[in-house]
Amino acid sequence: MPDIPENTIAQRELQPGQRCEVWIASVTGERELVFTSRDVLVEAPNWTRDGAALILNGAGKMWRFDVGSRAVSQVPLTGIPDLNNDHVLAPDGTGIYLSANDGHLYRAALAGGAATRITEDDGFFHFLHGVSPDGDELAYVGIEAGDFTQPGRLMTIPAGGGAATLLNVDGHCDGPEYSPDGEWLYFNTEAFTSSPGHAQLARVRADESGMERLVKSDSVDWFPHLSPNGRLASYIRFPGGTVGHPADLPVDVVLVSTGDWSTPLHCWPLIGGQGTLNVNSWSPDSTRFAYVAYPVG
Known part of the structure; x- marks a missing residue:
């Protein structure tokens, strides 16, 4: 096993009296x-491509939650x-790409085993x-030098490793995710404001052209996730004035049609934020996510 650098990002833990709850929401409004x-x-569920399980992180490890049996096991x-x-x-x-607390990206088999580092010390x-x-x-x-007072930059890299590309997108960005056809990157950005915070949803073509604002709101909107069929999207809505995407706030998980981001189809209020919806958590049939x-009491 190669030497592992010391962690530089603290692990989140439950507060006294707090619990974490994993929910599955339907596009028809039930949950x-x-x-x-x-x-x-645990945080940030991914839904496996076979529809059988959710993959989450917790206590620095990866976990598999079987949707049918409700069994939980660690990915080794x-x-x-x-x-x-x-x-x-x-x-x-069959594979998974991971961010580790040393600031690097890795790839591994979803079944477990040895992980390989992708990114360089850049x-x-x-x-x-x-x-x-x-x-x-x-x-x-990309966060330069791990200095979180600096804006997040939108970047891409070959999945097998190599030279990274910095996309020409202004403002602090987060959550870049490809559209199902691969033509767009969807993300949240502070490019539309001169004040700290007030992230809004946007998209830009993968060739850096045609940046579009998806919705104009008074809330702080993060992490747009498109359904596999491209017809729907989920995102998390923070209270106006929120800087960043902190934990343990009253937030809404929002479902919209990608044809009309301004009109929510359903909203689910909860206590959460960080960890609630950081990654794409759609089922492969686009019916659930x-x-x-993280309620207290």
Whole structure:
């Protein structure tokens, strides 16, 4: 096993009296509580391509939650530091790309085993959010020198490693994710404001052209996730004035049609934020998606 650098990002833990809840929401408006824990704080569900399980991080590890049996098991990864909540599944359904607390990106088999580092020591911390539909490219946010007072930059890199590309997008950005056809990157950005915070949803073509604002709102909107069929999207809505995407706030998980981002189809209020909906959590049939709440009491 290679030497593992010391972690530089603290792991989140449940506060006294707090629990985490994994919910599955339907596009028809219903929702179901499928998992609760008062011991381990889990975050950021991905739905596996076969529709059988959710993949989440918690306590620096990866976990598999079987949707049918409700069984939970650890994904046995080696050669990687503790993980954060930025992870995406490879389009072939057998691999996973991961962000670790040393600021680097890794790839591994979804079944577990040795992980391989993708990114180089290029002066950035790397926070993964998207993989292109053909599996050839990753989209991530780069934070220069790990200085979180600096804006997040929209970046891409070959999935097998290599030279990174910095996209010409202004303002602090986060959550870049490819559209199902691979033509667009969807993300949130502060490019539309002169004040700190007030992130809004946007998209830009993968060739850096045609940037569009998706909705204008008084809320602070983060992490747009398109359904596999491209017809719907989920995102998380923070209260106006929120800077960043902190934890433990009253937020809304919002469902919209990609044909009209300004008119929510359904909203689910909860206590959460960080960890609730950081990555794409849609089921492969585009009928459901998962999210995490963190209520207290």
